Amino acid sequence: MPEPARVLTTLRQVRDLSPFFALDVGEPDGSRPDESRHDESRHDEGRHDESWHDGDALLSGPALPGAIDRITARYRTTEPRVAASLFFLGYTARLLSPVVAARAVDGAVPDVRPGNLWWRYGTDGLRVRLKEPRVGTGIAESLAPVVDAVRAVAPVAPGLLWGNAASSVAGALRIVARAGTASAEDCVALGRELFAEPPLRGTGEFVPFPGEVAFRRRSCCLYYRLDGGGTCGDCPLPAR
Template sequence: MDLDPDLAALRPLGGFFALRTAGASAGPGPGALPNFAETYQTISSDGDGNAMTFRVAVVADRLRVAEPRVCASLAQQALAARLWSVALGCAVLYGGVPDLDPRLLRWDASATVPDDLWLTEVRPLPGDAATLLDTVLHAHLQPLGEALTSRYGVASGLLWGNAGSALAAAARELDRWVRANGRTDAAERAAALTDDLFAHPLLRATGTRAGTAFRRRSCCLYYRVPGGGVCGDCCFTRPPDSSPRAASG
């Protein structure tokens, strides 16, 4: 469980797996960026001054979406994908994960990957499923989901569907990379770890799995984005009626 200060092993996997650290040799550093503990605590009360509500507004502007609930869903799914990718990638390639305590992890909500997340201190933890559930699901996805449901009215089941979809996508990309690089041992570790993560009650019911394939039981609402459609793992095979009454996800 030897994590290098720059988490350099993650870089070849692509931007979603990369995590900037305070000791990284490149980049400006986290500076005064808010940490996630502050973000989760103030989503309901801090308005546009909160990093997550700002990110929802950024998604609305970039995708030209007028429905805050849709933007909240898409912002949450992207963040879940980042967190799962970092944690799963480290667990498989290093055998350990960095502590992603919300007080240590900072977020530039205006940036794109991999410049959005900064870890102020690399504290190694075991790379088992229980630790990943603690560092991602319990520390981040639960408080984030509760706050988004409270502020934007996004259904809890939809957000957990996003979390399951994000985990499946991270596992699928990691499997593709390790197999392409002749790391069959890592592929086996990734598969076993992903199985253990999906055994958690909050993830088990989010979809059906066959190998690295995943079909979710909910919809992230991407079909409500102008020009959008259904995602590859969506419960729908074609976009449903996009009238307001059909947007429950």
């Protein structure tokens, strides 16, 4: 089977696990392919722009700072690092869920590097989609440029961002196991394999729990710093 067909078959196979596993393919209406051009004079525009962007706009230009500004305002926080963490947590949940599920069903893992993406942050939150149905590379290589770009916008620790990625991987494995798509034991084994190398190594550990995927991360996503926020189920901090 040709590579595009294998990727599309896998995406169809896993998309019904939850909305976070549904990854569409193709150029969306309202895309702005020139948005990756760096132009400081357009930063204020980025704060109000809810259009679809080329994935390269994550790496330079006003689109990513604008999205983080909108998250800051939406959640009424004075800490840009909290908004940056929330952006990346949503980004990894949207992209790593289908990636992890593809691995769990032994399918074709999609390419989720920025160059193969469209994305937008609007009133309905973060949305992502693929440009082309092609086979991708590892999680670290796919996410590392975005980690660097987020940290260029806000002073957030790299270990925190990679902890967010690990949390998204573990959350996806939990859903895969609960759906019966793969056993909890196989999902934990896959998680340990994915976390065997840096930068995901040391981000957390799987906790023995029969028939379940239980994970405890070693960093906090900072959600508790929002007004009315609390700690997540895999947070290392005491419950708040």
